[in-house]
Amino acid sequence: MSAAKTYRVGIIGGGxxxxxxxxxxxxxxxxxxxxxxxxxxxxxxxxLSALDPTIRAYTEPLAMLAQEKLDIVSVCSPxxxxxxxxxxxxxxxxxxxxxxxxxxxxxxTDAMIAAAKSARRKLMVGxxxxxxxxxxxxxxxxxxKAIGKPxxxxxxxxxxxxxxxxxxxxxxxxxxxxxxxALLDMGIHAIDLCLWLMGPIVSVSARTxxxxxxxxxxxxxxxxLEFKSGALGYIEVGWTSKPGFxxxxxxxxxxxxxxxxxxxxxxxxxxxSASGKDTHDWRLIxxxxxxxxxxxxxxxxxxxxxGKEKLTMDGKAGRAALRVALAAYExxxxxxxxALDKE
Ligand SMILES: NC(=O)c1ccc[n+]([C@@H]2O[C@H](COP(=O)([O-])OP(=O)(O)OC[C@H]3O[C@@H](n4cnc5c(N)ncnc54)[C@H](O)[C@@H]3O)[C@@H](O)[C@H]2O)c1
Numbered sequence: 001m002s003a004a005k006t007y008r009v010g011i012i013g014g015g016x017x018x019x020x021x022x023x024x025x026x027x028x029x030x031x032x033x034x035x036x037x038x039x040x041x042x043x044x045x046x047x048l049s050a051l052d053p054t055i056r057a058y059t060e061p062l063a064m065l066a067q068e069k070l071d072i073v074s075v076c077s078p079x080x081x082x083x084x085x086x087x088x089x090x091x092x093x094x095x096x097x098x099x100x101x102x103x104x105x106x107x108x109t110d111a112m113i114a115a116a117k118s119a120r121r122k123l124m125v126g127x128x129x130x131x132x133x134x135x136x137x138x139x140x141x142x143x144x145k146a147i148g149k150p151x152x153x154x155x156x157x158x159x160x161x162x163x164x165x166x167x168x169x170x171x172x173x174x175x176x177x178x179x180x181x182a183l184l185d186m187g188i189h190a191i192d193l194c195l196w197l198m199g200p201i202v203s204v205s206a207r208t209x210x211x212x213x214x215x216x217x218x219x220x221x222x223x224x225l226e227f228k229s230g231a232l233g234y235i236e237v238g239w240t241s242k243p244g245f246x247x248x249x250x251x252x253x254x255x256x257x258x259x260x261x262x263x264x265x266x267x268x269x270x271x272x273s274a275s276g277k278d279t280h281d282w283r284l285i286x287x288x289x290x291x292x293x294x295x296x297x298x299x300x301x302x303x304x305x306x307g308k309e310k311l312t313m314d315g316k317a318g319r320a321a322l323r324v325a326l327a328a329y330e331x332x333x334x335x336x337x338x339a340l341d342k343e
């Protein structure tokens with residue numbers, strides 16, 4: 001009997017998300033060897049060597065790709081580098097898990113998708129919210145038509161901002177490296193969730209603003225979505241939020257799904273009437289809707305590579321979410337609704 005293949009893994013960008021999700025995810029898988037990491041910051045490489053001296057450190061991703069004969073690469077660098085590094089890794093014969101947003105322009109996403117196709121390698125985008133237990137259950141319930149026909153979705157993802165307290169430096173606030181603010185960073189997760197749960201989006205109107213932080217990118221945004229199904233959607237994202245609601249709400253003709261990331265996922269039945277004579281039937285479906293996420297992302301990705309799970313968070317999904325985000329920036333600038341015609 002031949003021994004199971006051992007996957008040789010490299011990571012590009014060794015900051016917060018690499019340390020919180022990718023590194024621990026790879027390290028706990030027996031058929032995976034995390035062999036190398038590339039990051040231009042020598043301090044970061046020293047920090048990672050202290051964690052595990054067996055991981056070889058590179059300041060140049062291309063040098064890592066040339067020398068290490070990797071099977072899998074995670075791209076965890078700032079947004080502006082995702083496309084080139086993903087294409088380089090695919091051309092080197094690796095399967096690639098690229099962090100969100102997939103890239104900063106649609107032409108970049110096209111090049112990434114084409115590179116994956118010609119290399120016959122898998123390309124997945126890190127849409128972590130799809131791996132949370134709450135949204136997963138919502139998707140199951142929508143598939144079962146548990147709330148009838150969904151006609152409205154609201155999503156709110158907001159926190160105090162990625163720096164300080166999360167990222168290793170201020171790059172999230174640099175338009176050249178991030179290519180957007182809260183709308184691109186948090187909004188891309190929310191948009192992906194809307195596409196996944198409700199189907200294609202045909203138009204977007206948006207308003208971005210820098211309300212609180214002194215930064216050159218947006219720290220808050222709202223988006224109004226129109227779905228191909230006729231449903232409407234509303235997204236609010238922010239980097240200046242005090243604790244409050246985070247999660248999604250989906251309203252259907254037969255009931256509602258209230259997925260409050262802090263308080264649980266409930267399916268709500270009953271009637272709310274204009275007279276105020278209401279009946280509410282709240283059923284707790286999931287106590288902890290954010291179970292999963294980063295904790296299972298790498299296991300899911302490895303199962304995709306092994307062919308045990310279907311690749312759904314693919315380049316097409318990454319491109320579709322970016323297309324809506326870029327249209328939202330365009331709408332905010334022009335003050336006009338942007339139609340997303342069929343391509
Ligand atoms: N899926 C999620 O939930 C999630 C959460 C946070 C961040 N992210 C994404 O992960 C990516 C990294 O974010 P982060 O929070 O880890 O930021 P971070 O600042 O903590 O880490 C970024 C790392 O990239 C390194 N770097 C800078 N330029 C580089 C280059 N040219 N090549 C390789 N590495 C380079 C930096 O030195 C740093 O170590 C971003 O695209 C972000 O949107 C995803």
